[in-house]
Amino acid sequence: MYELKERDKIIVFTGPDGSGRKSVAEAVGQTFGMEKVISYVTRPPRPGEVNGQDYHFITHEDYREMDDQGGFLESVEIDGDFYGIRSLDIEEKLNQHDSVYLILNHQGASILKSIYSDKVIRLFLYADRRTVEDREQKLGLPADVIIKHLSHYDLEMSYRNACEHSFENYDLGQTTYEITNTLERYLQRDLVDKD
Template sequence: MTENPMSRPAASALPPGAAIPRRGLMLVLSSPSGAGKSTIARALLEAEDGLEMSVSVTTRPPRPGERDGEHYHFITPEAYHELVRTNGLLEHARVFDNFYGTPRAPVEQALAGGRDVLFDIDWQGTQQVAENARADLVSVFILPPSVGELERRLKTRAQDSDEVVAKRMAKALDEISHYPEYDYILVNDDLERSIADVRAILRAERLRRQRRVGLADFVNAMRHAED
């Protein structure tokens, strides 16, 4: 009796449960204050395996409850400037009298190991990351549904004075003008849908051919499985 070739199990180039090796990515979320970026970031970290938060360095002293290596890496100004001098930061900025930045080495280590890194930075930081590592960057800008809704959220959330809210609104409008610099734009009028949309972006970008560094070996193994 002749065997039907279609009845044989297909040869697999990977053992069961294995995944094609890939390089990780840097997922940047930016938004004006009050648009929901931090809430979406927390939801992503809880829901997505293989996603970790980038921990910045800073020269300011720890605040009550902050732990070194978890909230920030607290370093001296001398150590910070040495990182800048040796190109050890993916992005950096001075905020009032303190300095902040994203250390390059731990991010590179994560990406090489196939892990993804989440960034909560503004448009200026995103520009610097793009200059240093554009191929690894996936940037998402989150817009509020309206100026009125953004103002309402700021007043409800922070309980600041009208003067402070007005300053935040002016800054927000400037930040919003940089939306064309981002890969994806979301309007956060429904939080659960926005979280789902960012997860969909992450899933699609993880499948991008250029990041799947083990794809050529996988395909070649399939082509030669019957040799």
């Protein structure tokens, strides 16, 4: 397995679907110049998702083949679809940068924490159930997908206290600012005005 360097950090954005993980992660990643590690998934793209940018969308057959070859560091099944992260993707990005970020559910976040220990910083984002539902409707997600996501809401919320930090996310700018301040302590990029 790849030997992480002293400064290497793996930032994991987690929380319920509709909590704004993607928007916040992208804003924070851009602020710090962090590379995103993209998961592989067997479900079709949802409205607004782009292959190779949000996920690598692949068939069940391709996923199984990669998994059989030991390609995935973590692999989880959610509602009949598989999600996985390749260790090779993490290692390649950490070879070029000292920090990377991922957007994962609680299962993926737990697996990464168990493998990489204190190099993983889990940031839990959340909003109330009604807000999450409204956001997903505005994204144009089908009703059955929203219902599935809401059925996982309480389980995802129960992971909050296991994470290193948690943030209520109702305002993208404010949440991004709070997370940037928090991550500055770990990443020491001198981006935040200390006055």
